[in-house]
Amino acid sequence: MPIELPEDARRDAIASIQRYFDVNMEEPIGNIAAQALLGFFLEEIAPSVYNKAVADAQESMQARIVDLDIDLHEAPFQYWRKYAQPKRRK
Structure with missing residues (x-):
């Protein structure tokens, strides 16, 4: 999937490269x-950055899913137990 801006x-990226x-x-x-140059970066380098971001998002979501059992159990x-009265001592 090509990365498009x-x-x-x-326009801002091109201006930033020129600056x-x-x-x-x-x-x-x-x-x-x-x-x-921007086209080269988007085609050659951006997929690595994109894939890393997706992997980081997956890792973060997995960590949250693991915590669901603890948080929502x-x-x-x-x-x-709510209505149990403590036994009285005589």
């Missing part, structure tokens, strides 16, 4: 080159 995020080149590189990068047959 919404148009506004894509990075302006600040950190000897040569600026043009809009078309920045788009190509109700002991059965508690009615009579």
Whole structure:
């Protein structure tokens, strides 16, 4: 499944790449080159980041599911305990 960015995020990413080149590189990068670089990152590197995020989300959900039994467990047959009176000493 290809990773796509919404148009506004894509525009912001391209601007950020251009700014990075302006600040950190000897040569600026043009809009078309920045788009190509973003496309490369999205196709080549982003799937690894995406897959890691999915794995982290699965791990988090599994931990929560394990805790469901502890958090939501109700002991059965508690009615009579609720009404039991302590035995009196004579």
